[in-house]
Amino acid sequence: MHKFWDNSSGTGAAARQGVAADTAAGEGARSTSAQARVFPASLQIGGVTISSATVLAPMAGVTDTVFRRFIKNLGGCGLIMTEFTSADGLLRDQRVRGRYLHFYEDEHPISAQLFGSDPKVLSDAARLVEDLGFDLIDLNLGCPAKKVVKCNGGSGLLRDLPLIRKIFESVRASVKTPFTVKFRAGWNDEEIVCVDLARLAEDCGLCAVALHARTREQGYSGNARWEWIASVKRAVKIPVIGNGDIRSPEDACAMIAQTGCDAVMIGRMAPANPWIFRQIEQYVESGACAQPSEADRYQMIRTYFQMLLEEEVPGSEGKMKQFASWFTHGVPGGGALRKAIYEAKSGAEILTNVEEFFEAKLQPQTT
């Protein structure tokens, strides 16, 4: 199952820069100099302290309450975010709130991400989000999806800084909750606006910015250009969260070292290696990090699937199939498991496939 955003065969960013990047490949971590492992202990956004300085990126169809709690339970992740949620939809339809903005107490600190293009609608939606008890409110200015851009939402707004100013001011005036923005660098290479946009955010009283260092036209292709994160960091005093192509603890440290950013945000690597946040902590602490055993992998996938089934998340079978496809790459015999899961007719059947696969593999070690 190869998705449009999957460029995982690319080289890890740290490796591109000549830094060892071996943990994600499962070869066991290598010790690196302490200087290369400098990492902020925490991140302050308004009155909210986030520790570790790591963020699970918002991912539509992935970062629902189950996935967020699953990542949090594995340890090391400082902040989690909802999937992006339509401000219009939220005001129009009660069900949107239940589906996209439901969260549990143990998810704090948690940020709700909204998208839209109407300042009044966005500020009304932000008030609603504040009443729900979220710690942070984030605006999405990065989504490249055509159906979002068509309504001027997501990265569509990157070509209209005056409208962005109106949105920033309107939302800022309507809530006390710290307000942040996540954006791409610009529409295309000819229209890079990330520095102007970050300054605008600071000027309008936003409390932090997160940059996915690609353009809208790039989609998920090519490499994230971390030099843009460095430029944004130099331009503003509010915290800057760097995002794009972190695949290992070494990458996370390299992004901090090369850009000076205040925290890192990780998206696609989280479902492929849900331990990455904990591994970053371990790596920063000691220069090495634990690699999950086969038994850990089994426990992890089983726990996540059981949580999905218990929560009765809409579309949970599709999510299980998607997750299994990410997670079993590189697992010996994973192809057979992926095929069995793909052909399964129910969530329970998928879970049984996983149990049989791993129990057969673990048998000789346990008897």
Ligand SMILES: Cc1cc2nc3c(=O)[nH]c(=O)nc-3n(C[C@H](O)[C@H](O)[C@H](O)COP(=O)(O)O)c2cc1C
């Ligand atoms: C399946 C998927 C869904 C995404 N949904 C959102 C979203 O709802 N809001 C958002 O700001 N970014 C979204 N993104 C972008 C990620 O948050 C992140 O910026 C991007 O994947 C780059 O980070 P990475 O290289 O660590 O994956 C999504 C990405 C993926 C792969």
